[in-house]
Amino acid sequence: MQRFIVQPEPEGRVRIVLPARMLVDKGVAEFVEAARLLRERGFEAECVLAGGTDSQNPAAISEKQLRSWHDAGLVSWMGHCADMPATLAACHIVCLPSYREGLPKVLLEACASGRPIVTTDVPGCRDVVCDEVNGLLARVRDAADLADKLARLVVDPKLRRRMGAAGRARAELNFSLARSAEQTLDIYRELI
Template sequence: MARRLLFVVQEALFFTTHRLPVGLAMRDRGWEVHVAGPADPAVAARITAAGLYFHPIPLGRGGQNPLAELRLLAALFMLYLRLRPKLLHLVSIKPVIWGGLVARLLGLPAVVHAITGLGYLFIRAERQRGLLHRTLFRLYRFALRHRNALTIFQNPDDLAMFAQEHLVPADRWVMIRGCGVDMQVFAERSEPLIDAAHPPVVMFPARLLGDKGVREFVAAAENLRMEGAEARFVLVGRRDPDNPTDIGEAQLQQWVASGVVEHWGYAEDMPAMLARAHLIVMPSYREGLPRGLIEAAAIGRAIVTADVPGCREVVRHEVNGLLVPVRDGMATAAAIRRLLDDAALRHRMAAEGRAMAVREFSVEGFVAASLATYERLLQARGERL
């Protein structure tokens, strides 16, 4: 029987951008690698072209319709029975909760749960501390207590919260900080020239979500423009209508029409896009460990971000960027102003960021840590990778 690894992901695109190197490494070791996620023909074609297999499943990331969740559970149940994976790697909230529940019920041999951030559901539940909060924790607790499972955390804050709530057994977790970046692809790039015809570019490189801090970025841009700042403020990313914090098309068009920000759309070539920026700003509310900030550090850009879990793992205050209070557009504006006005500081932070990215966030390190996690689970069953 083929040795099968099955990834279940919340979005197919994020598999290709974040975990494809792990899939390729397992393929090269003779494993049959499968990926299950919401239907996306273009991305599915890239996955199959790499010698992997793709399975569309009815996973709606933003919905909370009980019937839709039951359809997802049924699809996962049938997929697991058909493939009988020796290793199951679940990535993000719904795959971990529902995929982990089915894996435990079916007794699959080995499961990796990847906590990539807690998302809008947790942010909302944390404020309300009501039924949603309790339900999420109960579901996590059941899913994560598979008899042969490991849970990957990307930052110590998420781990501390899961440990405090007794959601994951004390000896069944590993810390892998981020998904790694190819330091050759994201090679260091010099800043573009700044002169009267080419003002500095302040870039927000993320999905256009409220929880990513896009409103604080726009508020900061408005404030700085009123102060007379000579800079271009640009949004680089797509909307995400499935996410309840998506800003909406009308809001986006209003911002662009006002002249406060520009929208450069979604970028396939992120190294080239980031190279056009002088400063990267993403004042997110909470992250697992944001790959976009690692990419920005890798090419050599100073960063402004919020002092929240995940973001402060990539940006060390006054070292490779500035941390600001969460949900604070005025503080974000002040940090941007400081780095626009002090090119020497900006360049020093950029160099520190590149060195830190190479040292701590290489794709080679991420792949090695992921394979070591698989090896640990297989060894528990007397097998090898």
């Protein structure tokens, strides 16, 4: 909560970032397709892939494919980002269209940073995002639905701010280090 702080939205065109390892099951291809659909529909947004490749993972997206999407102007690919607080502060919307997750740390970081989230309606993601409260839940593997959800936030700065504030409050209430320590101690007390 101290490292990821709420900062005002950056000036300029809306920036949507997908911060994850570049894996098929993180929904990277659906994000790229949603970016194409947004552009086709006339929405002004910069769509950014923020993450490195993982060549040891069978679900890895090749650097060649990532560069191809980047060179075609569909998305920008930043590669590995060492400073996640700065990456999140520089965006307007965080998107993680994953096929499955545990409890995605990057979504907790997005909440703490006060950024609205568009993610998929799968376990883990929906444990962090309450639909219509601190973000929007899209259908898994559905680029058109993902584009629809992103478009709502692209055009509505008030909705982004409201959802971002709700995300920060959710992070403080449910996911802070103090809250985790309290819950752990409660378990120990119960067992003793």
